[in-house]
Amino acid sequence: MQLSSRSLFLLxxxxxxxxxxxxxxxxxxxxxLSFFETDYGLEGAVFIGLDxxxxxxxxxxxxRALVNTVVFTVVSTLAEVGLGLMLALxxxxxxxxxxxxxxxLVLPYVLSTMVVTAIWRAWFNYENxxxxxxxxxxxxPGVEWLTDRNLAMWSLIGVDVWxxxxxxxxxxxxxxxxxxxxxxEAARIDGAGPLRMLxxxxxxxxxxxxxxxxxxxxxxSFKIFDKAFALTGGGPGNATSTLSMFVHQLGFRFxxxxxxxxxxxxxxxxxxxxxxxxxxxxxxxxxxx
Numbered sequence: 532m533q534l535s536s537r538s539l540f541l542l543x544x545x546x547x548x549x550x551x552x553x554x555x556x557x558x559x560x561x562x563x564l565s566f567f568e569t570d571y572g573l574e575g576a577v578f579i580g581l582d583x584x585x586x587x588x589x590x591x592x593x594x595r596a597l598v599n600t601v602v603f604t605v606v607s608t609l610a611e612v613g614l615g616l617m618l619a620l621x622x623x624x625x626x627x628x629x630x631x632x633x634x635x636l637v638l639p640y641v642l643s644t645m646v647v648t649a650i651w652r653a654w655f656n657y658e659n660x661x662x663x664x665x666x667x668x669x670x671x672p673g674v675e676w677l678t679d680r681n682l683a684m685w686s687l688i689g690v691d692v693w694x695x696x697x698x699x700x701x702x703x704x705x706x707x708x709x710x711x712x713x714x715x716e717a718a719r720i721d722g723a724g725p726l727r728m729l730x731x732x733x734x735x736x737x738x739x740x741x742x743x744x745x746x747x748x749x750x751x752s753f754k755i756f757d758k759a760f761a762l763t764g765g766g767p768g769n770a771t772s773t774l775s776m777f778v779h780q781l782g783f784r785f786x787x788x789x790x791x792x793x794x795x796x797x798x799x800x801x802x803x804x805x806x807x808x809x810x811x812x813x814x815x816x817x818x819x820x
Contacts, residue, residue, distance in 0.1 A: 561792045564789060564792040565584070565789060565792040565793035565795075565796050566580055566789075569788050583789045583793035584793050586790065587794055592769060592772070595772060596773055599769075599772055599773055600753060600755065600774045603684065603687065603688060603691075603755055603773065604749055604752040604753045607691045607692055607695075608749050608752055611695055612703075612745050612748060614692065614696045614699070614700075615696050615698070615699025615702070618696070618700045618704075619704040619706075619707055620707070620729075620733075622636070623704060623708065636696075636697055637697045637700075637701070638697075639693055639694045639696070640697040640698060642694070645757075645761065647690065647758075648757070648758055648761035649761075651690045651693075651762065652677075657674075657675055658673075662674070662676065677763055677767075679767070680767050680770045681770075683770045683771050684770055684771050690758055690762065691752065691755070695748065695751070698747060698751075699747075699748060702740055702744040702747070703740055703741065705740065706736075710736050714736070718731075742809060746805060746809040749805050750805055753774075753801065753802055754798075756775035756779065759772070759776055760776060760779075765780075774798050777794060778791050778798070781794065
């Protein structure tokens with residue numbers, strides 16, 4: 532039995548109401564507050580138009596947080612998707628002990644972020660952390676993993692890659708397993724070697740999954756807050772300060788709700804632009820087919 536448009540709307544109404552209350556209303560109120568100078572809400576607020584946005588563009592700390600966030604997002608996404616692809620290609624082959632390997636590869640993502648940061652904070656400890664103890668055993672000097680301005684961001688990226696490579700790995704493994712075996716078999720009969728098959732068959736057919744994994748990691752990495760907050764607190768200096776941490780500090784430490792709202796709207800716009808790239812690619816793929 533085919534449902535009418537009214538019946539479909541009534542069925543979807545509870546979800547639409549929930550979405551409006553939990554997503555659209557906070558976003559709209561945030562956008563409204565970004566045009567005011569206020570420390571809390573609209574009571575006593577002063578309308579200043581786009582001043583919050585223009586002040587942010589000239590703010591050193593905002594620009595530094597933006598650069599840090601972009602660097603973190605680009606490097607961690609490329610590393611996670613690249614490693615995830617290599618692991619997926621390896622596991623997709625008939626390897627010994629696959630049933631034991633899979634849980635081990637997925638385990639880091641199952642752990643909560645606080646557990647992960649606690650583990651790595653202990654490993655990064657300068658005096659008796661696992662990494663520096665290993666270096667000293669090899670006769671090498673210890674490294675200030677979290678307190679060196681030139682190294683702290685790379686340490687943070689390393690922790691994120693360790694925990695979230697399984698996301699890209701699972702997405703890409705599913706993509707590899709959806710490629711018909713007949714296609715690979717035909718390529719082998721035609722004399723295609725492993726490299727040629729990878730470049731001309733596997734990667735083109737895997738492209739939608741690569742795009743999905745990249746988008747998921749881009750959006751998630753762009754929102755980075757918990758690992759940076761737990762491991763470095765944005766330091767040393769502002770070497771690992773991110774946009775999420777900047778918004779948190781403005782809103783909950785200095786109570787500059789107007790500028791914090793403006794900064795969060797900028798984050799939403801950038802994240803929306805990333806998502807629109809994926810949506811455009813999917814619609815283009817649908818038109819081509």
